[in-house]
Amino acid sequence: MEGFLADIHDVAKLAGVSIKTVSRVINHEQGVREITRARVQKAIDKLQYTPHIGARLMRSSKSNLIGLISSTISTVSRDPVKSGLSSIHIVSGIQQYCRKANKTLLIIDTEPDEEDIKSSIDIFRSHQVEGIFHILNYHHQVSPLQYSDTPFWIVNGYSNSQTAAVVPDDYHGQKLAVEYLLQQGHTRIGYIGLSTSIEAGKLRLKGFQETIQQYDLPYDLMLTELGIKNASDNSFSLLHEALDKLLKHASPPTAICFGNDEMALQAIPILEKRGLNIPDDISIMGYDNDFATAAAARPKLTTVSLPYQRMGQIAAENLLRQLQDPDAESKFEDYPIKVKGEVVVRESVRALSSIKIASKKII
Amino acid sequence: MEGFLADIHDVAKLAGVSIKTVSRVINHEQGVREITRARVQKAIDKLQYTPHIGARLMRSSKSNLIGLISSTISTVSRDPVKSGLSSIHIVSGIQQYCRKANKTLLIIDTEPDEEDIKSSIDIFRSHQVEGIFHILNYHHQVSPLQYSDTPFWIVNGYSNSQTAAVVPDDYHGQKLAVEYLLQQGHTRIGYIGLSTSIEAGKLRLKGFQETIQQYDLPYDLMLTELGIKNASDNSFSLLHEALDKLLKHASPPTAICFGNDEMALQAIPILEKRGLNIPDDISIMGYDNDFATAAAARPKLTTVSLPYQRMGQIAAENLLRQLQDPDAESKFEDYPIKVKGEVVVRESVRALSSIKIASKKII
DNA sequence: TGTCTAAATGACAAGGTTGTCATTTTTTCA
């Protein structure tokens, strides 16, 4: 039995049926009597028979393979500290569903470069994948690629309204953050956001602004500082300046929303050096719920979650549905699908119990 | 041209050669005149021909696929905070080499359960992978699995001396940590380690003990506290107790080595609450160089790196070599291969300049 | 130029599966 691989003929012989019947059994086709099926199955088990993917691929196009393009892993090695490592949660979500559906993930991790992505798609095509996920490291728009008729889903970004895509609802998340602070009694809320050149920055700012307006908070208290692109070392002084402005304001904020957890983390020592205790003197909120950062910070960060895993699940759910019945109308009129996150309460926000909450306007 | 896929016959026809010659060109076989090769290549380009993997698989078993089993992603979703997320750096290292060699990674992320792993191997077998990596979330021993003759490498763990495997050299790393502290003038060094029931705990303790001995540090100053299994919430009180014992010692340590970064991180507030400033009053070292943790801590943690990426690279390098020439003798007499990490200097260790360094014993 | 050798190219089978369609077996119902 050393190195011996049984093929469908061996199974057929052992079971005393034709190869076609064996084929029917392994593909769960109907029209096989239970007694025959059992006999064949027994032979399959005995011979440890596995269908030869190559041969199968030649006849059908059922590869049971789903392609996944990401750049998480490549990025990790270049910038281990930052990087879109958390987008692995997207993969996690996809993974769960694919396993249930007995699909194997073919993962190509590549530079987030259009050429590389195209060649990845080519590789997928040659492996006859049944569907493709394209995972982005951060929420942004990409140019549409023309593919074959293979279902294609972008996760954590979008292309155009025809291209299936799932994104986080950054607008809604920032709104939730403000509403949470309101519930805790804060009415003077500062905002130090991401650059509005990226999607998340734009949407979160909008969510912040509109919520402030909606709740009739005095508009001149909206302390907004932009231009902080990312929480990398070189923008550290920008963060300094922004905090400076906010705190020197005539009536400074009792709470500040930061563009992401990383920024909030960096702000902590700056604030403390000014003698401000968090959350006693000032509350802060992050965004992303970047586990490592948010939980490692002291105090632990109250933040808004980026529903990465859920996004992955939603994309997978839909793609697998498409696979099962390709003609079904899409539920969605246009893309991207927006997925809502939620406030994750930890320690960095204090309740100002003395202050009354502004009544909510009717939208 | 809609949906039309050219096959080798189309190319041959267009180029005016036989299919075999086309086959030679796409497989870079020798024995084709340059002029012929060019003509064929032109036809290939024109028709956007891609060889059909299925058909190719049936004849040659060259799938260009490498299987990778991990449980990183699955684990992430269960325990986002801890989890072996950093083992993704192993994948990163493997990825680099595989891309260079034009191999595509087939990643199956599964529970770290023997049954699941076996079935993953079966899937890989049916896809004709050319080699398999098995990535463990933490350094430990696994029972050997009998596979086909496909090259199989375990990374971050080992099985038996015949099974190819790569592990971090925990013994050496802890030794480096102690030597670094010695260089900084510390001679009273405490140790609060991982449980010795896991490999890393065992080896690091040994590294610590033997180095202490080797440098003739008074043995009764070796303050060792064990039994801290992991830095999860429920062992928090254990960490408290351990620190208590160390600090109440007649001549307390000027530096403490912790079992990992997570533990060191948790120790910081405990130490500070006792009025000890880090590193002015006491120096601390972590282990793992868990980027998020070590860099997010304040002060940033001086630690020892777990050479995950390098381990991945080494495994990949060797597996790919095996693939290229299967008969070559292995360079290694027995496994696992040990890969050394290094001290990563950040902020949590202070130099005690006043104290002379013990002279190094000859080994 | 003709012969011999080496290099280049081609013809054809084989590989393991599924789709099509034919055949056999079982079931249904008069």
Place this chain on the structure above:
DNA sequence: TGAAAAAATGACAACCTTGTCATTTAGACA
């Protein structure tokens, strides 16, 4: 019980490539 219908099963081609070995072409040398 027998004929018709339905269900189960089987025979065989086709899928696209590469390996083997045969044939043709180009090159070397007398």
